Amino acid sequence: MTTExxxxxxxxxxxxxxxPLDFMLIADHLDKFFFGALLTLEITALALVxxxxxxxxxxxxxxYRHRWLNGPIWxxxxxxxxxxxxxxxxxxxxxxxxxxxxxxxxxxxPVLSSPWWCALITFSLNTAAYTTEFLRGAIENTARGExxxxxxxxxxxxxxxxxxxxxxxxxxxxxxxxxxxIFMLHSSxxxxxxxxxxxxxxxxWLNGRYYLAYEGFITAMVFYxxxxxxxxxxxxxxxxxxxxxxxxxxxxxxx
Amino acid sequence: MKIKFMITAIAxxxxxxxxxxxxxxHALRVGVEGAYPPFSWxxxxxxxxxxxxxxxxxxxxRLDKKCVLIEQEWDGMIPAxxxxxxxxxxxxxxxxxxxxxxxxxxxKYYNTPAKLVAKTDPGFDGTASGLxxxxxxxxxxTTHQCSxxxxxxxxxxxxxxxxxxxxxDLVAGRLDAQLSDxxxxxxxxxxxDAGKGYDxxxxxxxxxxxxxxxxxxxxxxxxxxxxxxxxxxILDIRADGxxxxxxxxxxAVDIYGN
Numbered sequence: 001m002t003t004e005x006x007x008x009x010x011x012x013x014x015x016x017x018x019x020p021l022d023f024m025l026i027a028d029h030l031d032k033f034f035f036g037a038l039l040t041l042e043i044t045a046l047a048l049v050x051x052x053x054x055x056x057x058x059x060x061x062x063x064y065r066h067r068w069l070n071g072p073i074w075x076x077x078x079x080x081x082x083x084x085x086x087x088x089x090x091x092x093x094x095x096x097x098x099x100x101x102x103x104x105x106x107x108x109x110p111v112l113s114s115p116w117w118c119a120l121i122t123f124s125l126n127t128a129a130y131t132t133e134f135l136r137g138a139i140e141n142t143a144r145g146e147x148x149x150x151x152x153x154x155x156x157x158x159x160x161x162x163x164x165x166x167x168x169x170x171x172x173x174x175x176x177x178x179x180x181x182i183f184m185l186h187s188s189x190x191x192x193x194x195x196x197x198x199x200x201x202x203x204x205w206l207n208g209r210y211y212l213a214y215e216g217f218i219t220a221m222v223f224y225x226x227x228x229x230x231x232x233x234x235x236x237x238x239x240x241x242x243x244x245x246x247x248x249x250x251x252x253x254x255x
Numbered sequence: 256m257k258i259k260f261m262i263t264a265i266a267x268x269x270x271x272x273x274x275x276x277x278x279x280x281h282a283l284r285v286g287v288e289g290a291y292p293p294f295s296w297x298x299x300x301x302x303x304x305x306x307x308x309x310x311x312x313x314x315x316x317r318l319d320k321k322c323v324l325i326e327q328e329w330d331g332m333i334p335a336x337x338x339x340x341x342x343x344x345x346x347x348x349x350x351x352x353x354x355x356x357x358x359x360x361x362x363k364y365y366n367t368p369a370k371l372v373a374k375t376d377p378g379f380d381g382t383a384s385g386l387x388x389x390x391x392x393x394x395x396x397t398t399h400q401c402s403x404x405x406x407x408x409x410x411x412x413x414x415x416x417x418x419x420x421x422x423x424d425l426v427a428g429r430l431d432a433q434l435s436d437x438x439x440x441x442x443x444x445x446x447x448d449a450g451k452g453y454d455x456x457x458x459x460x461x462x463x464x465x466x467x468x469x470x471x472x473x474x475x476x477x478x479x480x481x482x483x484x485x486x487x488x489i490l491d492i493r494a495d496g497x498x499x500x501x502x503x504x505x506x507a508v509d510i511y512g513n
Contacts, residue, residue, distance in 0.1 A: 094420070097427035113429050195413045195424075204330060207416060208396030209404070211357050213334040 022212060026219050029206060036202035038224050042118050043198075044188050048181060050120075053128035058128065058136035058141060059162070059169075062180035073132065080129035085187045093118045095239045115194045127184050134176040138169035171242050182228055199223045256425040284313045285342035286327045286473075290395040292443040293505045294347045297446065306505045310364065311345040313497060314472075317488050328416060330396035333357055336473060344473035347436070349398045353466035361486040366469030366512030368459035369399055372445065374452060377431065381457020386410040387401035389431035392421045397438045399434045401465035422449065432456060438510060469512060 014022040056077075061069040078090065096102045096112055111117045142165050150160040177193075199220045199237035206216035240247070265376045287307060293307035297507050302453060304323055309511040325341045328334045334346055336358060350360040387409035393399040401410050404426035413430060415421045418489040422444050437459065444450040472489075474482045492498045493511070502510060 022510075097423070097429070103428060105364050113427070115429075154504060193416065195415060197414075201414075203308060207334075207402050208414065211333050211354055213331075223510070 009244055020214070021218065022215055025210065025212065026215055027035070027134070030219075032197070032205070033219055033223055034075045034200060035080065036197055036199040036220075038202075039196060040185070040188050040191070040198040041227070043116070043123060043191065043196075044181075044185050045070040046120055046234070047127055048122035048184060050124040052131055054124070054128040055131035055135055056166075058132040059139060062132060063139040072106075076125075077129040077132050080126050081133065085122070085126055086190050086193065089119065089122045089190050089194060092122050115191075115196050118194060119191055119196060123188070126187075127180065128179055130183075131177070134180070135169060135173050138173040138176075139165060141172060142168055174235070174239055174243060178232065178239075185224070185227060185231065258417040264312055267397065274318070282323045282324055283315050283318060284323045284345060285315070286332055286336060286341040286344040287311065287324050287330070288346045288417075289326045290329075291347060291417050291439060292346055294439065297455070307345050307347055307500065309501050311371075313501065314485065314488050315418065317338065317491065318484065329394060330416065333473070336475060338363075340474075340480070342474070342481065345447060346471045347439075348473050350469060350471045351398055351401070351465065351469040353401065354467075354473075358473050359479065359482055360471035360473055361482055362489055363469030363471050363512070364489050364509040365439040367436055367510050369402060369458055369462075369466055370440060371432050371434050371456040372425070372440050372453055373456040375454040375473060377456065379431075381432075383407055383409065384458075386432065390429065390431040392433040393419045394421055395432055397435075398466045399436075402460055402462045403434050405465055406460070406462060418443070427452070434460070438508075442506070463470075 011026055014023075030040060058069075061076075062073050080193050091111075093115060096118075101107060105112075111121075146164055146168065147160065150164045155163065156184055189200040191198040195201075197205065202216075203220035204215035206219075209215045263272070287295050287303060289295050289303050291305070291307075293305055295303060295307040297321070298304055303326070305350060308324065308509070312322055323341075325335075327335050327340070327346075329346075332346065332348065333354065335341065336344055343501050348354070348360075349364075354360075373379075373381075379389065383406060386407045389410050390413055391403055391407055391410040392413045392415060393403045395416060400412070400414065413414060413424070415424070418439065421430070421435065422428050426449060437455065440455070445453060469504060472485050494500075498511070499509075
């Protein structure tokens with residue numbers, strides 16, 4: 001027990017007197033960073049689920065050039081992919097709040113007055129726009145032979161979409177989607193600009209409270225790195241599982 | 256031919272470099288904020304105005320140096336000073352013990368109390384228990400963040416990058432109250448159209464530990480010569496009536512404090 005205590009005291013001593021970083025301060029506020037990480041993950045994950053669900057019908061309509069829907073969907077993805085996420089979230093959070101009719105509407109109290117909801121709406125629309133476009137590409141790239149085979153089996157259009165085209169398109173879109181997930185996580189730092197205490201928000205709080213920039217931001221960086229590592233490992237596993245047949249494989253020579 | 260050209264180019268580059276280096280000796284690079292009226296704000300043409308800006312220009316004039324104003328977001332002020340992006344901060348920065356661990360200050364150039372602002376007759380009072388469960392907005396990395404977290408532990412503290420965003424969200428109804436410098440609150444919000452229906456709440460804050468002893472110019476710890484020079488300039492400006500002229504241009508009361 002006593003050796004443990006002295007070792008701990010030694011660590012405190014090193015942190016306070018010799019280390020360029022104040023590790024004890026970071027350790028004291030680590031719980032805040034964990035809550036920040038939870039908020040980052042919560043909003044990012046929910047937005048990816050909602051945005052992803054929106055993207056599937058939008059991508060199908062785009063891929064088959066639906067007469068009325070294609071144009072508006074193109075405009076939607078063009079606007080959301082062509083402007084920075086920071087501008088989008090400022091417009092929703094600070095912009096909408098300027099108008100009296102918005103502040104008096106029934107949506108204000110439960111939804112639009114809350115930074116959490118503003119962020120979720122903006123992130124969902126943003127990721128829906130990106131996902132729509134690369135999913136459309138994946139659908140359009142379905143091999144002609146697969147469609148002919150499905151037709152030859154007598155599948156209806158809906159059956160063909162459900163059994164052949166979409167599963168294949170999801171597989172092909174997987175590598176692009178892993179990028180989208182990681183980009184979304186990186187973009188989630190804009191949460192801290194609308195008062196939410198995400199990982200970066202906690203880092204900025206620490207800097208604001210103790211005027212120690214490195215401590216806050218390096219801890220935030222480590223948290224983001226861990227999250228990105230876990231996400232990319234997850235996608236590696238799924239790509240192996242669902243795209244394994246496309247990977248180069250070692251062939252034993254049989255001579 | 257080619258080599259000769261290269262040598263000339265390199266010599267030219269060196270000459271240019273040393274020229275900017277020597278020009279730096281005649282310039283005082285001042286970090287300012289530009290989002291804190293009436294102390295500093297930005298006109299629509301991009302020029303900076305305000306009490307802090309006038310103060311900076313007066314200081315440069317008396318030190319016989321060219322003023323280079325460098326705009327910086329508030330929560331990056333001290334890191335930017337330490338990274339030598341500028342030589343001093345003239346941006347209403349309060350002199351506190353927490354900040355003195357990282358940087359050094361001149362004597363104060365003004366001292367005004369902090370105060371809460373909320374809707375007129377908000378239905379709660381400005382005490383710790385009154386603010387329990389209320390959303391209290393403050394600008395990040397200010398003395399007010401420190402005071403808010405210390406004095407109102409039951410309130411939900413909401414942090415903003417600029418004071419202007421705090422006012423926006425107070426008006427939008429996302430905040431129940433906000434804590435800031437009383438003079439800034441009056442001149443920059445309550446006396447304007449936007450501040451109609453809002454008022455001070457409670458008494459002046461009595462929290463010297465967080466609020467410090469007034470605002471000073473900030474310098475790096477090793478620049479004690481510059482610090483003393485600047486302190487002397489503040490005394491001179493105060494003594495010869497220039498301070499009063501600057502003060503009266505913006506404020507109805509003397510902001511120097513006791």
